[in-house]
Amino acid sequence: MPSQTFESYYQSIRQRQKRESLLWSIGILIVYFYSGYLSEFSLSVVWQGIPHFFDYLSDILPTLHLPVLFADGHTKGSFAYWGYRLNIQIPLLGQTIAIAIAATLFSSLMATFASFPASNNTQIHWSLRYSLRSIAAFCRTMPELAWAVMFVMAFGVGPIPGFFALFLHSFGCQTKLFYETVEVASDKPVRGLRALGASRLMRMRYGLWPQVAPTFMSYTFMRLETNFRQSTILGLVGGGGIGQELMTSIKLDHYDQVSIVLIQIILVVSLLDFISGKLRHRLLKEMSV
Amino acid sequence: MINHSNTISTSERSNNERQYAAIYASRRRHMVITFSLGLIILFYYIFFFYFNGLTPEQMFQGLDKLGQYFARMFIWRNVSQWPFGYYFTQIAVTLGIVFAGTFTATLLALPLSFLASRRVMNTFVLASISVVIRRLFDIMRGIDMAIWGMIFIRAVGMGPLAGVMAIFIQDTGLLGKLYAESHDAVDKRPSRGLSALGANHLQKHRFGIFTQSFPQFLALTLYQIESNTRSAAVLGFVGAGGIGLVYAENMRLWNWDVVMFITLVLVLLVMLMDKASELLRKKYIIGEDIPLFNQPTQHTEK
Amino acid sequence: MQPEKLLSIVNLDKSYGNHHPVIKKLSMDLYAGELVAIIGRSGAGKSTLLHMINGTISTTAGDIIAFPDSDTPQKTHLLKGKALRHWRSQCGMIFQDFCLVPRLDVITNVLLGRLSDTGTLRSLFKFFPKKDVERAIELLEWTGLINHALQRAENLSGGQSQRVAIARALMQTPRILLADEPVASLDPKNTHRVMEALQEISAQNIAVMVNLHSIEQVKQYCSRVVGIASGEIIYNGSPDGLTEDIQQRIYANPAS
Ligand SMILES: Nc1ncnc2c1ncn2[C@@H]1O[C@H](COP(=O)(O)OP(=O)(O)OP(=O)(O)O)[C@@H](O)[C@H]1O
Ligand SMILES: [Mg+2]
Numbered sequence: 001m002p003s004q005t006f007e008s009y010y011q012s013i014r015q016r017q018k019r020e021s022l023l024w025s026i027g028i029l030i031v032y033f034y035s036g037y038l039s040e041f042s043l044s045v046v047w048q049g050i051p052h053f054f055d056y057l058s059d060i061l062p063t064l065h066l067p068v069l070f071a072d073g074h075t076k077g078s079f080a081y082w083g084y085r086l087n088i089q090i091p092l093l094g095q096t097i098a099i100a101i102a103a104t105l106f107s108s109l110m111a112t113f114a115s116f117p118a119s120n121n122t123q124i125h126w127s128l129r130y131s132l133r134s135i136a137a138f139c140r141t142m143p144e145l146a147w148a149v150m151f152v153m154a155f156g157v158g159p160i161p162g163f164f165a166l167f168l169h170s171f172g173c174q175t176k177l178f179y180e181t182v183e184v185a186s187d188k189p190v191r192g193l194r195a196l197g198a199s200r201l202m203r204m205r206y207g208l209w210p211q212v213a214p215t216f217m218s219y220t221f222m223r224l225e226t227n228f229r230q231s232t233i234l235g236l237v238g239g240g241g242i243g244q245e246l247m248t249s250i251k252l253d254h255y256d257q258v259s260i261v262l263i264q265i266i267l268v269v270s271l272l273d274f275i276s277g278k279l280r281h282r283l284l285k286e287m288s289v
Numbered sequence: 290m291i292n293h294s295n296t297i298s299t300s301e302r303s304n305n306e307r308q309y310a311a312i313y314a315s316r317r318r319h320m321v322i323t324f325s326l327g328l329i330i331l332f333y334y335i336f337f338f339y340f341n342g343l344t345p346e347q348m349f350q351g352l353d354k355l356g357q358y359f360a361r362m363f364i365w366r367n368v369s370q371w372p373f374g375y376y377f378t379q380i381a382v383t384l385g386i387v388f389a390g391t392f393t394a395t396l397l398a399l400p401l402s403f404l405a406s407r408r409v410m411n412t413f414v415l416a417s418i419s420v421v422i423r424r425l426f427d428i429m430r431g432i433d434m435a436i437w438g439m440i441f442i443r444a445v446g447m448g449p450l451a452g453v454m455a456i457f458i459q460d461t462g463l464l465g466k467l468y469a470e471s472h473d474a475v476d477k478r479p480s481r482g483l484s485a486l487g488a489n490h491l492q493k494h495r496f497g498i499f500t501q502s503f504p505q506f507l508a509l510t511l512y513q514i515e516s517n518t519r520s521a522a523v524l525g526f527v528g529a530g531g532i533g534l535v536y537a538e539n540m541r542l543w544n545w546d547v548v549m550f551i552t553l554v555l556v557l558l559v560m561l562m563d564k565a566s567e568l569l570r571k572k573y574i575i576g577e578d579i580p581l582f583n584q585p586t587q588h589t590e591k
Numbered sequence: 592m593q594p595e596k597l598l599s600i601v602n603l604d605k606s607y608g609n610h611h612p613v614i615k616k617l618s619m620d621l622y623a624g625e626l627v628a629i630i631g632r633s634g635a636g637k638s639t640l641l642h643m644i645n646g647t648i649s650t651t652a653g654d655i656i657a658f659p660d661s662d663t664p665q666k667t668h669l670l671k672g673k674a675l676r677h678w679r680s681q682c683g684m685i686f687q688d689f690c691l692v693p694r695l696d697v698i699t700n701v702l703l704g705r706l707s708d709t710g711t712l713r714s715l716f717k718f719f720p721k722k723d724v725e726r727a728i729e730l731l732e733w734t735g736l737i738n739h740a741l742q743r744a745e746n747l748s749g750g751q752s753q754r755v756a757i758a759r760a761l762m763q764t765p766r767i768l769l770a771d772e773p774v775a776s777l778d779p780k781n782t783h784r785v786m787e788a789l790q791e792i793s794a795q796n797i798a799v800m801v802n803l804h805s806i807e808q809v810k811q812y813c814s815r816v817v818g819i820a821s822g823e824i825i826y827n828g829s830p831d832g833l834t835e836d837i838q839q840r841i842y843a844n845p846a847s
Pocket of ligand 1: 607610613631632636637638639640
């Protein structure tokens with residue numbers, strides 16, 4: 001047996017670790033620079049672009065004058081002047097929220113039904129499993145805007161195409177997350193239920209569902225936030241909601257309207273974040289599944 | 290079947306009576322909740338479709354068109370004349386946008402995440418800084434990538450650079466928040482141990498916190514690269530470069546077969562990235578075996 | 592009157608894959624109202640036997656015949672689908688690790704025993720009929736768990752969980768109850784309660800078959816004992832006849 005001192009042992013391990021980190025650093029740097037080359041990204045351009053970005057940010061700031069802050073909508077510099085389109089924007093924002101909620105609920109529901117046959121521990125025939133997985137992969141890889149364009153071409157402009165687009169895209173994402181959750185669920189309750197003569201459906205309903213339901217719910221809440229963000233862009237292609245308004249404002253340089261719409265979006269995202277955090281904690285504790 | 294009533298005392302019986310009531314109440318509550326939830330959801334969809342709905346005519350026409358689109362997706366024509374070079378270049382550009390954007394975001398988000406962490410920023414002044422940074426993160430990630438893309442097109446012009454910046458901004462917000470959460474979730478004890486050793490602040494955070502949150506950091510970054518690959522396609526729709534442009538062009542021209550092809554390529558690509566990141570995670574998060582120091586040899590040396 | 596014969600096992604063989612046989616030519620009967628202990632070394636094939644009766648493990652050769660003296664005897668190892676599920680609902684099974692559903696409350700866990708007799712729609716939404724709820728309450732009272740009825744099963748101790756599992760098995764109104772080491776992880780007090788419960792159940796004209804690791808428990812609670820070594824029956828009879836010599840042979844090292 002070759003004798004080995006602790007020193008040499010330590011050194012050999014250290015050496016290997018060092019060599020590996022060096023290789024990784026070089027590899028990552030190469031990928032990074034090559035990506036930068038492909039995407040025309042360079043720090044110098046960014047450096048030059050940053051002032052423009054801040055110029056733009058300062059452009060979209062509204063002009064508010066302290067003395068006339070609360071004057072009516074015809075006075076330049078008042079809140080009312082800044083928000084003169086709120087009566088149009090807020091219903092659009094509502095529509096966006098409605099689309100997001102509708103798409104999230106429906107996609108989670110469908111993904112729940114799809115995820116059990118799609119996971120490998122429910123004794124479902126592999127052909128069904130793989131077709132479900134492929135459909136889900138396709139749905140989530142097709143960009144939501146592509147879905148939206150397709151549905152707008154079919155159904156015309158409006159929130160319904162937006163709903164379908166968002167639904168299909170998030171169905172794909174949710175199904176994957178859901179079946180991965182089902183696959184790591186414990187087999188014990190299922191064994192217990194099999195021994196007492198429960199059917200396959202009942203083994204899923206009572207053996208697996210109670211274990212995965214809280215996780216499904218968390219994912220649904222997270223998805224709601226994502227879907228709200230994504231539904232703000234559906235309007236770009238005619239899928240309803242606030243996106244149309246935002247795009248027009250950006251393209252036509254209605255600077256102060258850009259900022260007011262962005263503020264509304266950020267407010268709703270924070271609100272959703274807050275509410276879903278609260279709700280999730282309560283439901284996790286109390287939900288009976 | 291089993292009769293124990295003669296052995297049960299009165300107080301016990303009244304306790305049981307209460308318990309029955311609680312059980313029945315809980316079952317009733319379950320029914321009420323199930324039904325009302327079902328009804329609420331049903332009514333939500335009824336209203337949603339009622340107010341935004343399509344006429345049956347539009348519906349049928351639309352379904353008919355959709356059928357045509359899907360049919361065309363599966364019949365590939367003139368494949369030999371497709372500009373594959375162009376498609377793959379655009380896919381490569383998308384990947385470039387994703388890597389450049391996400392890596393840059395990581396570089397900025399990591400230091401910022403320490404500034405946003407409640408654990409690190411533990412005095413009053415520092416805590417208020419961390420609140421400001423967290424709000425900044427909220428704004429960055431609250432606005433969709435495509436919107437950032439449109440904004441950056443104003444700043445740096447059309448093209449992939451706007452896309453990189455868009456991903457960079459959104460991911461700085463998202464990763465910053467997630468990194469900060471993982472710093473906050475680590476075990477406190479190593480940090481304390483290190484301050485007992487006389488480590489300074491920076492050393493403490495490097496070894497006490499980051500060593501523990503590193504797996505999280507790696508997993509989140511890998512996941513984000515993968516997820517961005519999927520969502521970066523929207524950037525092209527607004528003119529911020531990449532494969533989205535190909536989508537938009539071909540959908541307008543009714544080339545659904547190309548749309549299908551591109552999507553399949555992306556599916557494959559994401560699958561490959563998924564496998565690669567799984568390998569990386571196995572290696573660096575679960576940890577490789579480091580061979581134990583050879584004990585028998587130690588004995589022979591004695 | 593002769594007690595009813597509920598199960599008869601004839602020349603049962605079992606081997607996993609190509610390995611050497613785990614159960615060899617095993618034959619035994621099971622009568623209503625008895626509490627039969629199965630004993631043997633670890634790896635003797637006790638769990639395998641119980642699972643084969645319940646139908647969760649397939650047999651290699653031989654017959655397991657349910658209700659052999661009735662008009663409709665069944666070879667349970669040939670059953671499939673609905674018929675198999677029906678047999679399982681008549682043949683309760685209790686696991687060493689309980690196999691309860693952790694997030695559900697205790698009473699729902701007990702009600703799950705009725706799944707095979709509840710309509711699909713009803714059971715999907717957890718709407719169990721009132722008479723089932725009443726019976727579940729009765730069983731929980733009998734097992735002394737009525738106060739825990741609305742707690743989640745994950746919060747119970749081992750002994751409590753095992754009693755819930757017993758209540759769930761009884762909820763099926765089984766003719767046969769199989770228990771795979773039901774007391775292996777319990778303290779003496781809980782062991783006593785569980786074994787006593789099994790004794791009471793067997794007094795209800797149900798055949799109870801239980802895997803045990805302790806000769807004391809066998810002698811204290813059981814009406815018959817079957818000793819298995821390397822898949823063969825060494826002893827089948829009253830616990831009193833379990834002499835030192837027979838115990839030696841049951842627990843002897845198979846290699847020697
Ligand atoms: N799925 C399986 N595949 C292969 N061999 C198995 C399998 N299950 C059990 N065995 C083998 O069958 C033999 C009997 O196992 P069984 O679980 O029935 O023993 P047991 O008597 O219940 O032991 P214990 O008292 O430890 O529970 C053992 O040698 C075991 O290794
Ligand atoms: Mg066993």
